Amino acid sequence: MVDASPRRVTLFVTCIVDQIYPEIGDAVVTVLERLGVAVDFPMDQACCGQPAFNSGFWGEARLVAGRTLELLRGAGTVVTPSGSCATMLRHAYPELFADSPLLHAAALDLAQRTYEFSEYLVDVLGVHDVGAHFPATLTIHDACHGLRGLGIKAQPRELLSHVAGAQLVELPDAERCCGFGGLFAIKLDHISEALAEDKACSIRSTGADYAVTCDASCMTQINGRLSRQGSTCRALHLAQVLAGGSLGALQHE
Numbered sequence: 001m002v003d004a005s006p007r008r009v010t011l012f013v014t015c016i017v018d019q020i021y022p023e024i025g026d027a028v029v030t031v032l033e034r035l036g037v038a039v040d041f042p043m044d045q046a047c048c049g050q051p052a053f054n055s056g057f058w059g060e061a062r063l064v065a066g067r068t069l070e071l072l073r074g075a076g077t078v079v080t081p082s083g084s085c086a087t088m089l090r091h092a093y094p095e096l097f098a099d100s101p102l103l104h105a106a107a108l109d110l111a112q113r114t115y116e117f118s119e120y121l122v123d124v125l126g127v128h129d130v131g132a133h134f135p136a137t138l139t140i141h142d143a144c145h146g147l148r149g150l151g152i153k154a155q156p157r158e159l160l161s162h163v164a165g166a167q168l169v170e171l172p173d174a175e176r177c178c179g180f181g182g183l184f185a186i187k188l189d190h191i192s193e194a195l196a197e198d199k200a201c202s203i204r205s206t207g208a209d210y211a212v213t214c215d216a217s218c219m220t221q222i223n224g225r226l227s228r229q230g231s232t233c234r235a236l237h238l239a240q241v242l243a244g245g246s247l248g249a250l251q252h253e
Contacts, residue, residue: 008038009120010075012068012089014082015047016216024216027243028081028117031130035121042071050088053096055183062096069093069106077124078114081239082215083146086116091149116146118155118214118238128162132242135165139208141199141222141235142175143215156214156238163241169206173198178213180221192221200225203233211235 009032017024029039049064068089072078080086090111097103121127138160146152153175160168179195199222203211211226213219213235222235 007036008040009077009079010040010042010072012045012048012072012078012080012085012114013041014080014085014216016220017081020220021216021237024081024237024239027237027239028079030243031121031132031239032079034131035125035127037125040075042075045071048085048088049096050085050092051183053088053092058096061092065093065096065107066103069097069103069110072110073106076113077120078110079117079120080114081117081237082217083116083143083150083152084215084217086114086119087145087149089114116150116152116214118159119150119152122155122158128158130159130162130242132162132166132244133164134241134244136209137167137169137207138163138210138212138241139169139171139203139206140174141171141178141203141211141213141218143213143218144177144181146214147175152214156212159238159242160212166241169208171206171208171211172202176202178218178221180217196221196225200229200231203235204229204231208233210241212238212241214238 011028013025032039046067047064048068049061052061052064093107094104094111097107115124140156140160142153160166176199177195178199179192203222203226211222211233216237219235219237226233
């Protein structure tokens with residue numbers, strides 16, 4: 001039987017968190033458990049299939065997505081620390097399996113119970129203050145997929161506004177892409193680099209200690225450009241701030 005209780009979730013951790021930033025996954029679990037949410041973690045989860053999907057390899061994407069559908073079939077509420085992966089599960093999966101009635105139904109079911117991390121906290125649990133303490137000046141970069149695919153903008157700001165010790169300053173052109181965009185950064189590297197340069201300059205103009213985002217891929221892109229510019233400012237995932245900054249926040253400078 002599917003456990004649909006909002007107080008028990010399955011964490012879909014994403015490739016980049018699993019392979020590069022496990023501390024973000026730890027931070028997500030810390031915040032959720034602090035709020036009394038039980039977290040399940042399927043050990044055999046894999047990629048959501050987005051790289052193949054975005055590259056036009058839909059056959060390969062269906063193979064990966066089908067495996068994820070089966071894995072999460074009885075998972076109840078699914079939470080992921082990525083607007084990009086949440087958009088894939090919620091919007092692309094039903095499109096991928098439109099020609100298969102059974103898989104399409106499973107994709108629609110998964111879409112209805114999948115949430116990005118900040119979205120789950122604010123819109124599902126109704127939480128605004130997670131009890132975090134993070135004494136620093138923060139600014140927010142709106143990740144493209146979360147903003148445009150899921151409408152996520154107010155949620156991270158609401159959560160950060162209640163973090164003890166934090167001062168929040170708005171980022172100029174916060175909605176402008178950081179230039180990562182998955183394979184976009186490889187195919188159109190000159191555009192990606194220009195966007196990253198602009199984003200880093202905007203972040204530095206705020207005087208913030210940290211730029212906060214809801215996607216680890218954006219965090220990677222922004223940190224790379226800030227480092228090249230010689231800035232001491234660093235990007236963090238929202239979960240790291242909400243966990244109180246005690247879980248390897250600066251491990252990947």
